Amino acid sequence: MCDASNVTGIVDRLEARGLVRREPDPSDRRVKNVVATDEGRETIRRVRAEMQATHTALDALGEEERTALYGLLELLRDGLRPGA
Template identity: 70%
Template sequence: MTEPAPPPTAAPTPVELMDQLAWAAAAYYRHFAAMAAERGLTLMQGKTLSLLREPKPMRTLAELLACDASNVTGIIDRLQARGLVRREVDPADRRIKNVLLTEEGEETVRRIRAEMMSGLTGLEHLGEAERRTLRQLLSEVFPAPAG
């Protein structure tokens, strides 16, 4: 005799999903903050480094970090003093300063990401189709800004 199928569970409400996303984001950033702190970085310094996959203007960093440009200046000053980033004049517009990772900054980001992945093993257990679906769903809920 076969077992009856379990009753279908109700779909979570948008509020329940929002709560679960908030919990997941908080858990992610607690882990990220711990990995950054192991390297003597604040959460905001670590986030700044992680955003610099390619050079970015200071204004763009301020927008991405959702903070005042003067705060970004202080963050970049401290990261530059540690040899993790450098500023360069934008070749297309000399009024703009781009921020780039140094080799040491790239290595720091690589290590933080590797340690983050070791703590987020659930992502590794997802199959290719599940990862594509998750990326698509996240893109629908949080579309990337234009440009």
């Protein structure tokens, strides 16, 4: 759901951090494939593990606790918005 220039910027930043590399497509020289590096794959693995741990921790909360937490997070998010 991004336009091409936005995707290019995202890939540029990921490439600068060593998380992906661009490779020419063997069947169409106009196309570049974006491939995760070893560091990129490790980052994906780590983020997924952290997300799973977070979901597991949130599942331990009761309904009232989750409601309170989400309300507090909304307040924090509102305070982090520019101009807030």
